[in-house]
Structure formats: structure tokens, C-alpha cells
Amino acid sequence: MDISKKALIVEDNLILSILYQNYLEQKVFKTVGEIRDGETAVNLVKKYSPDIVIMDIMLEGPIDGVEAALLIRKFSNVPILFITGNSDQRYYQKANAVPNSDFMVKPISEEKLSLAVDIMLEKQS
Numbered sequence: 713m714d715i716s717k718k719a720l721i722v723e724d725n726l727i728l729s730i731l732y733q734n735y736l737e738q739k740v741f742k743t744v745g746e747i748r749d750g751e752t753a754v755n756l757v758k759k760y761s762p763d764i765v766i767m768d769i770m771l772e773g774p775i776d777g778v779e780a781a782l783l784i785r786k787f788s789n790v791p792i793l794f795i796t797g798n799s800d801q802r803y804y805q806k807a808n809a810v811p812n813s814d815f816m817v818k819p820i821s822e823e824k825l826s827l828a829v830d831i832m833l834e835k836q837s
Contacts, residue, residue, distance in 0.1 A: 716740065717739075717740065717741045717742070717763045717764075717833075718741065718742050718743075718744070718760055718761070718762040718763050719736045719741040719742070719743045719744070719762055719763065719764050719765070719766060719829075720743070720744050720747065720753065720756055720757060720760065720762040720764075720765045720766070721733055721736070721743055721744070721746075721747065721765075721766045722747045722748070722749075722750070722752075722753040722765065722766065722767045722768060722771065722777060722780070723746075723747070723748070723766070723768045723795075724748040724749075724768060724770065724771050724772050725768070726746060728768075728818070729746050729747075729748075732766055732795075732825065735822045735825050735826065736766075736825075736829070738822075739826060739829065741763075741764075744756055744760055744762065748771060748772045748773075749771050749772045749773030749775075750771050750773055750774075750775035750776060750777060750779055750780030750783075751773055751774070751775060751780070752773075753765070753767065753771075753777075753780045753784070754780050754783045754784055757784050757787075757788055757790060758787065758788075761788070761790070762790055763790070763791075763833065763836075764790065764791045764792075764793065764829055764832060764833060765781075765784070765790055765791070765792045765793070766793050766795060766825075767780065767781060767792050767793065767794050767795070768794075768795055768796060769794055769796040769798065769803055769806075769807060770796065770797070770798065777794060777796075777807075778794070778803075778806045778807050778809075778810060781794075781807075781810045781813060782810060785810065785811060789811070789812050790812075791812050791813070791814075791832040791833065791835070791836055792810060792812065792813040792814075793813070793814050793815075793816065793825075793828055793829065793832060794807040794810075794813060794814065794815045794816065795816045795817075795818060795820060795825075796815070796816075796817060796818065797817070797818040798817075799817045812832075812835075812836075814828055814831075814832060816828060
């Protein structure tokens with residue numbers, strides 16, 4: 713199996729992180745470990761230049777997923793798919809302000825994640 717795409721999963725819930733990783737590996741993605749905080753996410757996007765970032769909004773540490781995404785936008789236009797358990801309109805508006813991003817509310821299925829990733833990558837090319 714030729715793994716040609718890289719994904720960065722930023723999720724503070726270990727079970728969901730593993731679930732997303734399994735979904736993406738079926739789509740022939742190489743994923744980068746368990747990232748639970750925004751600062752590490754920013755550093756790893758710089759280091760690995762992933763093809764897509766799956767980003768929870770509520771993270772461990774001082775910055776949330778939206779703040780991390782805005783920091784990432786200073787040096788990268790990588791597609792960012794926000795996935796959150798909070799459907800509050802305020803979170804949607806914050807996330808929607810990040811260019812080249814999309815927003816999904818948990819729980820999500822493998823099919824929905826797969827479709828969202830395909831759409832985002834298609835927009836990139």
C-alpha cells in the first residue's frame with residue numbers, strides 16, 4: 713500500500729483520535745501521533761507539512777483549535793477540518809473565519825469524515 717498523503721490529527725480524546733486515525737489509514741493516509749494541544753499542532757504542521765489537519769476545537773493547553781489554526785495560517789494554507797462536540801454558533805463562527813477550513817459536529821461517521829476530507833483535498837488541487 714503506497715501511503716502518499718499525510719494527516720495531522722489534533723484531538724484531546726484518545727479514543728476519538730484513534731478512531732479518526734483508523735478512518736484515515738483506510739484512505740491511505742499516514743497520520744502523525746496523538747496531539748492534544750494547539751501549540752504542538754502548530755509546531756508539527758511546520759515540521760511535517762501535512763496534506764490535511766483534523767482539528768478539535770476544545771484542546772488541552774492555553775490555545776484552542778481555532779487559535780492554533782490561525783497561527784498555522786501565518787505559514788501554511790493546509791486544509792483544516794474542525795470537528796467539535798460543541799454545536800454552539802459562536803464556535804462555528806470562529807472556525808468559519810479560518811480560511812480553507814470546514815466544520816463538523818461530533819459524532820461523525822467514517823463516511824462523513826471520508827467525504828469531508830475528499831472535498832477539502834479536491835478544493836486544494
